[in-house]
Amino acid sequence: MDPLILSRIQFGANISFHILFPTITIALGWVLLFFKLRYNATNDSAWMRAYFTWVKVFALSFAMGVVSGVTMSFQFGTNWPGYMEHVGNIAGPLLAFEILTAFFLEAAFLGIMLFGFRRVSNRVHTLATVLVAGGTTLSAFWIIALNSWMQTPAGFEMIDGKAHAVDWWAIVFNPSMPYRLVHMLLASGLTVSFLVSGLSALRYLNGDRSESMWKALRTGVFTAAILIPIQIFAGDQHGLNTLEHQPQKIAAMEANWNTGPNVPLVLFALPDEAAKENRFEIAIPDGASLVLRHSTDGVVPGLNDYPGNHPPVFPVFWGFRIMVGTGLLMLAVSWSAAFFLKRRHSLPKPLAMLMVPMALSGWLATLAGWYTTEIGRQPWLVTGVLKTADAVGPVAGSHVALTLAVYLILYVLLLLAYLGVLVHLALKAAKDGDSSPLPGVMKAAMSQPAAGE
Amino acid sequence: MTFDWPTALPLIFAGLMGLAILIYVILDGFDLGIGILFAVAEDGEQDTMIAAIGPFWDANETWLVLAVGLLLVAFPMAHGVILSALYIPVFVLLVGLILRGVAFDFRAKVPSGKKHRWNRIFFLGSVIASLAQGYMLGVYVLGLDVGLGGMAFGVLVAFCLAAAYAAMGAAWVIYKTEGELQKKAVRWLRTALVLTALGMAAVSLATPFASPRIFDKWFVWPQILYLSPLPILSALLFLWLWRQTFHLPKPDDRHALTPFLTLAAIFALGFAGLAWSFYPFVVPDRLTIWQAASATESLAIILVGTVVVLPIIIFYSFYAYRVFGGKATDLTYD
Numbered sequence: 001m002d003p004l005i006l007s008r009i010q011f012g013a014n015i016s017f018h019i020l021f022p023t024i025t026i027a028l029g030w031v032l033l034f035f036k037l038r039y040n041a042t043n044d045s046a047w048m049r050a051y052f053t054w055v056k057v058f059a060l061s062f063a064m065g066v067v068s069g070v071t072m073s074f075q076f077g078t079n080w081p082g083y084m085e086h087v088g089n090i091a092g093p094l095l096a097f098e099i100l101t102a103f104f105l106e107a108a109f110l111g112i113m114l115f116g117f118r119r120v121s122n123r124v125h126t127l128a129t130v131l132v133a134g135g136t137t138l139s140a141f142w143i144i145a146l147n148s149w150m151q152t153p154a155g156f157e158m159i160d161g162k163a164h165a166v167d168w169w170a171i172v173f174n175p176s177m178p179y180r181l182v183h184m185l186l187a188s189g190l191t192v193s194f195l196v197s198g199l200s201a202l203r204y205l206n207g208d209r210s211e212s213m214w215k216a217l218r219t220g221v222f223t224a225a226i227l228i229p230i231q232i233f234a235g236d237q238h239g240l241n242t243l244e245h246q247p248q249k250i251a252a253m254e255a256n257w258n259t260g261p262n263v264p265l266v267l268f269a270l271p272d273e274a275a276k277e278n279r280f281e282i283a284i285p286d287g288a289s290l291v292l293r294h295s296t297d298g299v300v301p302g303l304n305d306y307p308g309n310h311p312p313v314f315p316v317f318w319g320f321r322i323m324v325g326t327g328l329l330m331l332a333v334s335w336s337a338a339f340f341l342k343r344r345h346s347l348p349k350p351l352a353m354l355m356v357p358m359a360l361s362g363w364l365a366t367l368a369g370w371y372t373t374e375i376g377r378q379p380w381l382v383t384g385v386l387k388t389a390d391a392v393g394p395v396a397g398s399h400v401a402l403t404l405a406v407y408l409i410l411y412v413l414l415l416l417a418y419l420g421v422l423v424h425l426a427l428k429a430a431k432d433g434d435s436s437p438l439p440g441v442m443k444a445a446m447s448q449p450a451a452g453e
Numbered sequence: 454m455t456f457d458w459p460t461a462l463p464l465i466f467a468g469l470m471g472l473a474i475l476i477y478v479i480l481d482g483f484d485l486g487i488g489i490l491f492a493v494a495e496d497g498e499q500d501t502m503i504a505a506i507g508p509f510w511d512a513n514e515t516w517l518v519l520a521v522g523l524l525l526v527a528f529p530m531a532h533g534v535i536l537s538a539l540y541i542p543v544f545v546l547l548v549g550l551i552l553r554g555v556a557f558d559f560r561a562k563v564p565s566g567k568k569h570r571w572n573r574i575f576f577l578g579s580v581i582a583s584l585a586q587g588y589m590l591g592v593y594v595l596g597l598d599v600g601l602g603g604m605a606f607g608v609l610v611a612f613c614l615a616a617a618y619a620a621m622g623a624a625w626v627i628y629k630t631e632g633e634l635q636k637k638a639v640r641w642l643r644t645a646l647v648l649t650a651l652g653m654a655a656v657s658l659a660t661p662f663a664s665p666r667i668f669d670k671w672f673v674w675p676q677i678l679y680l681s682p683l684p685i686l687s688a689l690l691f692l693w694l695w696r697q698t699f700h701l702p703k704p705d706d707r708h709a710l711t712p713f714l715t716l717a718a719i720f721a722l723g724f725a726g727l728a729w730s731f732y733p734f735v736v737p738d739r740l741t742i743w744q745a746a747s748a749t750e751s752l753a754i755i756l757v758g759t760v761v762v763l764p765i766i767i768f769y770s771f772y773a774y775r776v777f778g779g780k781a782t783d784l785t786y787d
Contacts, residue, residue, distance in 0.1 A: 060558045066511060067554035071547045073521050078540050081533025084525060089751040092526030096755045099515070099522045100762040107515045108766070108773045111508030119776050164748050393537045403544045410548065414555060421562050 004392045006400040007079045010407065014071055016367055017411045021065035023366050026140050026185065027192035028058050029133030031219065036126055038215075046211035046434065050219075053212065053429045054196070059114050060421060062106075064414065079400070080381075082391030087163045087382055090156055090171055091146055098142035106135035137185070144184055148177035150382045151373070152245045163385060175245050179238040180373075186231040187369065190330060191362025193227065196220030197337065198359020199426040201352040208430035221341055224334035232327060236291075242373075243292055246383065247301035248309065249376035252316040254288050259302035263288040271313040276303070311378040319372035326365040333358055462756065463746035466527035467735065469759060473523055475724050477516035479621070479717045484510045486622020488553055488579020489615060490641055491572060498634050499572055503557070505629035505781035510557065512770060514550070526755060531735040531745040538597045539589050546585035553578030580615060587614030587652075594656060594727070595663045596737040606659060613652020617720075620645035624712035627701060629781045635702050642712060643698040650691050653723050657684065660730050664738060667730045680729070687722045690715055
């Protein structure tokens with residue numbers, strides 16, 4: 001097979017596997033800090049139990065994120081040497097700043113956060129939690145800056161086929177960066193709140209009525225219910241930003257073949273790129289014009305304006321619909337759960353059973369969204385600057401195919417093991433309830449009994 | 454001589470990258486080594502050994518990300534050439550690092566019946582990663598473009614580097630544990646030391662004979678005089694450490710950290726020798742650091758960041774090591 005498409009699948013597989021875990025750790029760090037601060041304020045040990053259950057999930061997710069992230073730093077060179085050759089002057093410093101300001105911060109204080117509870121004062125432990133959470137968020141900031149620069153490059157000039165930095169502020173805060181960053185941070189918040197509420201619902205179904213379960217459940221459900229409308233608004237703003245800077249991506253997302261006014265909002269279709277039409281289309285008349293231009297006769301860009309220079313339509317169209325559909329489902333589930341928790345102080349069993357698989361809804365929406373935006377950038381690697389096909393390395397297709405197969409097997413096995421451990425941890429927490437042994441919090445180091453595993 | 458940035462910056466970055474690699478080899482060396490030693494340790498001992506590295510391994514591995522990152526950002530041309538040429542060994546290294554990295558966490562969280570499986574994966578991943586790094590080093594010193602003989606040499610270096618890491622691991626266990634396990638670690642160190650010395654001698658001899666350019670850098674008067682302390686000092690340190698293994702552990706646990714520091718010094722000396730051999734090339738005999746470097750303005754902005762942040766990183770890394778100083782106890786999430 002063609003090394004280009006194999007390299008793309010391989011990098012896509014790695015980055016998809018990788019993003020699952022930062023999506024959890026970015027927000028989970030702050031949720032852990034919340035548990036810890038609530039404990040500091042209330043002295044209620046249930047908060048600390050919630051902390052210790054979820055810090056294990058954090059540690060495991062962090063490790064998965066680290067190892068898959070190391071893989072990515074090598075793959076820039078093994079699979080895409082043309083990328084660094086052409087835009088290394090821009091991408092390099094952004095990646096370097098991520099490593100220097102974020103990676104080391106997280107890695108050094110993670111040890112203290114996980115294992116240092118009895119070795120440092122409570123204040124230092126809280127500080128370590130803040131630094132780890134801050135480190136993961138900072139890491140997201142740099143990576144989103146780089147990714148957004150690839151989508152909407154700014155602040156550079158081309159000299160002999162190489163990008164040279166002119167204005168670093170413009171490079172970092174390029175046109176799509178603030179929108180993408182907000183969208184991603186909210187996605188992380190939603191992923192974690194659904195994961196927390198989903199696993200807490202599993203404990204609930206298993207008969208666990210402990211205080212630590214309720215606290216985690218409420219935290220998850222209320223956070224989700226608050227974040228989801230904000231996310232829908234932020235996503236809409238991000239879409240309008242894309243319309244302005246990458247109209248061909250919007251054309252593919254809406255499967256709109258011809259530029260014009262009164263464009264319908266396609267709910268379902270099988271886009272056929274050869275025939276340049278949609279089959280089995282179900283659409284709301286004037287919908288797309290209304291959403292994107294706030295007027296029924298607003299002109300929406302069509303794929304006919306970008307012959308040979310637009311992304312593949314089918315995956316972008318469906319990626320976008322899966323993301324939005326999942327988002328709407330998240331809205332329905334989190335708001336009904338919030339209603340029952342607030343008004344009835346209980347959770348109906350069917351709703352709890354729906355919340356368990358919804359634990360992974362954040363992953364689904366995040367992946368679908370990233371596929372939309374990344375495939376939507378094709379055929380460019382850096383919009384208007386470097387085509388993906390021009391960055392691929394000289395490695396033989398057979399080598400890429402072999403390594404790809406091993407990576408895929410490895411990732412599937414690890415994912416199964418990871419999910420298995422999450423369920424195991426939830427069930428164990430459900431069994432222990434409020435009786436799990438707990439280390440006390442003391443100012444004095446080394447004075448506390450250890451927590452039982 | 455006037456100081457000019459376009460000349461100085463690639464040099465500074467080559468130095469920083471070398472420093473990152475050296476720190477990585479020493480720090481991740483001991484935790485990879487402990488993974489290798491899992492093969493000869495018993496159940497309870499394995500838990501103690503994990504406790505001795507648990508809070509550190511993540512930060513240790515970050516030095517690899519920094520080293521590759523610096524190669525990536527400061528010498529983008531070289532990054533592509535080296536990593537494309539080493540495609541398969543890099544892949545093997547990554548699989549090893551993935552397996553051991555996750556095994557660390559999984560072994561502590563899975564139901565107790567499955568713990569053995571993850572212990573084995575931890576051992577396997579550590580061995581694979583060490584062998585892959587050694588193989589890459591061997592192929593790199595021969596100039597990347599190698600035939601069957603070069604591959605065989607790569608395999609030899611692979612085993613010697615794994616042994617060197619096992620020695621580091623044993624030295625770390627001597628520092629972090631006590632009692633029976635500590636005595637065992639002394640014996641592990643003695644065995645691993647022989648193979649380490651063999652490996653260093655092999656690389657030291659192979660490098661000049663593989664490249665006439667490197668031969669001329671070493672065996673010319675008066676360079677040979679200035680450089681002679683490197684091999685002589687290394688040999689003396691090896692001998693001294695070998696003799697020490699018959700006296701450790703000492704009463705009151707004196708000198709428990711000495712084997713580790715001695716090994717670190719030996720690594721640093723060997724690394725200095727390699728650096729001298731390859732300077733000014735980043736891809737042996739093909740690309741110099743100036744040919745492979747990024748644009749000056751990009752290097753400058755990274756340098757500013759590095760100068761500000763690196764001391765802070767070193768400071769809090771020391772702090773983290775101090776928090777978990779002393780003998781390793783059971784590691785719990787508290």
